[in-house]
Amino acid sequence: SDHQLEYPKSPYAMDWESFYPGFVNQETGKLNKKVEIADIGCGFGGLLIDLSPAFPETLILGMEIRVQVTNYVEDRIIALRQQHINNKDFFKKYQNINVIRGNAMKFLPNFFQKSQLSKIFFCFPDPHFKNRKHKARIITNSLLSEYAYVLKEGGIIYTITDVLDLHEWMVKHLEEHPLFERLDKNWESQDECVKIMLNSTEEGKKVTRNNGSKFVACYKRLNNP
Numbered sequence: 699s700d701h702q703l704e705y706p707k708s709p710y711a712m713d714w715e716s717f718y719p720g721f722v723n724q725e726t727g728k729l730n731k732k733v734e735i736a737d738i739g740c741g742f743g744g745l746l747i748d749l750s751p752a753f754p755e756t757l758i759l760g761m762e763i764r765v766q767v768t769n770y771v772e773d774r775i776i777a778l779r780q781q782h783i784n785n786k787d788f789f790k791k792y793q794n795i796n797v798i799r800g801n802a803m804k805f806l807p808n809f810f811q812k813s814q815l816s817k818i819f820f821c822f823p824d825p826h827f828k829n830r831k832h833k834a835r836i837i838t839n840s841l842l843s844e845y846a847y848v849l850k851e852g853g854i855i856y857t858i859t860d861v862l863d864l865h866e867w868m869v870k871h872l873e874e875h876p877l878f879e880r881l882d883k884n885w886e887s888q889d890e891c892v893k894i895m896l897n898s899t900e901e902g903k904k905v906t907r908n909n910g911s912k913f914v915a916c917y918k919r920l921n922n923p
């Protein structure tokens with residue numbers, strides 16, 4: 699349950715400096731960039747850790763609703779930063795990723811400004827199989843409008859799941875939304891993030907071990923009409 703969660707009044711009320719100390723400007727004490735990639739329901743953080751070296755200059759944030767899981771990811775990132783701190787070539791390694799506890803279905807625009815994000819990932823979201831539970835799914839019409847708000851024009855929503863029914867649900871809602879357009883299989887086959895997303899998350903590894911299927915759908919955030 700999430701009723702004890704605290705939400706910032708606005709993105710400006712967040713102490714982002716404490717999340718990315720390696721990117722704080724020594725003179726101003728401030729970050730000179732904003733989070734650009736979000737991993738919603740990041741679980742144990744495998745995607746964050748593999749995205750980190752692929753986008754070394756981009757700030758990446760995982761959002762996770764479970765307390766213990768969030769704490770685990772925090773510890774994992776602290777340990778990785780420690781291991782790499784003395785390596786001069788990789789001084790900033792893993793400084794560009796962090797995790798926050800939060801319910802992404804509530805108040806996402808309190809964390810991110812309009813058009814702030816270039817990529818949002820939904821990797822193996824909870825399927826909520828029962829019909830009466832479908833409204834709890836992480837992709838719905840009204841949530842898509844929030845995702846469109848925080849995504850910049852040309853930004854991308856990445857989805858992957860092993861549950862065909864959920865895949866079809868996400869595609870249906872994204873297709874219906876006027877601000878999203880599907881990227882084709884050819885685009886998917888050339889995109890670095892699709893490759894990472896297929897193999898990096900803990901859930902994705904489990905699906906591989908069980909020889910399960912992985913359904914991918916990526917959508918571009920269109921320009922405002």
Ligand code: SAM
Pocket residue numbers: 738739740741742761762763764767800801802803820821822823824899900901902
């Ligand atoms: N993305 C990870 C992966 O692929 O390994 C985790 C997948 S796991 C099946 C789904 C995760 O989403 C869980 O860790 C769950 O706690 C988290 N989650 C579910 N609803 C959420 C919400 N509204 N906001 C943030 N995280 C959520």
